Amino acid sequence: MSTAGEGRQQLDETSVLNAKRTLLQLLARAGVWSGDAEELIGFVEAGALALAYEEIGAAGRSAPGGKGEPYASGWLDGARAVTDELGAISERALRHAVAADPSLASPDERPPVGRTELERTNVAVTPLYLSFTEVSDLDPEVTEQVLRAVLRTMSSRQRAGYAGRLTAFTSDHRARLERLYAEYGPGSPIAIHGRYSLIHSPTSVAVMERLATAPADLHEEWDAAELPPAWLDGLTTAWEASG
Template sequence: MTAAREERLPLDAASVDNARTTLLQLLARAGVYSGDAEELIALVEAGALALAHEELAGTGRQAPPGSGEPYATGWRDGSRAVAEGLAGLADRALRAAVAAGPAEEPDARQPVGRMEVERAKVAVVPLYLSFSEESDLDPEVTEQVLAASLATMDARRRAAYPGRLTEFAGDHRSHLERLYATYGPGSAIAIHGRYTLVHSPTSLAVLERLAARPEELREEWDAAELPPAWLDGLTRAWDATA
């Protein structure tokens, strides 16, 4: 073995596969279903490619300072080619991770999976707790509400939903603060009744869907046989604190 090979730093395919297999085995011992674990790992892999593409497509296209124009032109062309290649890899990896179907059907919706609900729950709870110190997290209701919200999206958008929720919470922070202060935990509004959903972290997900896909959400809400008063109450509270 040469010294150069011994000192090689980038991970090779065998080492990456070893880490992946080790993680799957550890998750299996913890009781995580193999299909769920595979999906999560695949999303992390696809996300790493997407983030690498984002970085390279930005500052990565700038040639080193002092470069001549011919060199800079070649640098930009090469960087663009690599970035486009990464974008293609990231897109294929995401499609494989979420089983989104063929490219000609990007908006095809599939049944909401358990892991999609879990990812949404992990995203929405800390966001909600940034507005309220308490929450009413009924497991069954939470899953039903999140599943109805996620059903308005295709699998690719569900994979990116935590980011969308974070963006929504940031864009409407002042409005959300007023909403939860007036109708949420600790307010004079009782938890039972039309404003029940305001006391649950799922209210953030529902509000985002009401803003983005109101008709689709109401269809999924009715299909799930969730109380119409919850949706109407949340809408009324949102409008009243605008």
């Protein structure tokens, strides 16, 4: 006779580590540096724990009915203890993922921008940009320099969640961004104006998010990177005019 537990297939620690090592080897064969691969896997692991924490927390807010008050109270206390512990594990996993050496670095500091941080941000901004406009032949080839300046305004922890922040920003300001790209972006009457060149780049989404969120820090990092002041002035003008 089978039991309820036998119906569930759970991975043991050895099998999980085997899958992780296999993925690292496959990524290495594809040319991904092991440090970058470890960082990305760390974010996936931390994200899975965070999502589980949210799901269990939502499910544990109510106890099964018809069991009486003592049972319900005990149920809620137990659920709270489990979710609190899972939340702590999720937090530790995030801290480990955003710091190469968790004992030496804090996720709240602003360390140098890493290669995978640049790539994650580029992957995030491109589809968001294309939801407003089309690929432009005039896109200046400055993606890395611009995104590096953007990311230097944030801590490691903020960089870890930047894709979600960008998605929320574009959702909250969709109508405004549609007006901006229609008036100043590819296909607009002023498409060749140098002052608005950066609007032809997907990085413009990230720059405008920073203009709306941390303008002083952005200007400081922009100057430090010696990027053209006219590009930032043009984006500022377009953002304000589209409001």
